[in-house]
Amino acid sequence: MTNKLKKNLPCDDNCPVKASLDLLSGKWTLMILFQINNNVMRYGELKRAVTGISEKMLIQELNKLVENKLVSKKAYPEIPPRVEYRLTELGMKTLPIVDKLAEFGQENLVHN
């Protein structure tokens, strides 16, 4: 499929790989989608799950993901406030990409 797409489509703004990367190529973007996965996650859980991300970067990334309709955010009017994140239908469709990243890392990079 890669070859077919490559021959049919130049790598300009109509290139599907470029379109996906515009949305997903941030250092943390796919990692956050991977961590949310099929779960409903509170902000604090996500902060602990994505090791090494700063508070500022996580908030920025989550806002971008919500804006791009990959993640939905629900805030409950409680004290203390509870905010939950889950993948949208579109966000769920990124999981096969994450699966392939996981496979590649597992087979080639991580020492078991």
Place this chain on the structure above:
Amino acid sequence: MTNKLKKNLPCDDNCPVKASLDLLSGKWTLMILFQINNNVMRYGELKRAVTGISEKMLIQELNKLVENKLVSKKAYPEIPPRVEYRLTELGMKTLPIVDKLAEFGQENLVHN
């Protein structure tokens, strides 16, 4: 598989998704791998194929890809000099990731 990995592995330095993203998450990295694909490509061809990338960024990215053993570079002692790039065995293994990016973009982002 995503779920299985998620439950088994925390997202620290042993996380396969993190390991893959450390190598591949640059804005242009997967795009360059996608363009080289199964081909042998000269520098000039690559420059034309990856629309919008600057000369400096392309050279920097190619050096990083060579250093990370995803791409091999062969320079021929000709006048003018000829430099060719192709994917290594490891680089070829990133193509399933690119395929999924292409699928996601094709189905959800690009207007046909």
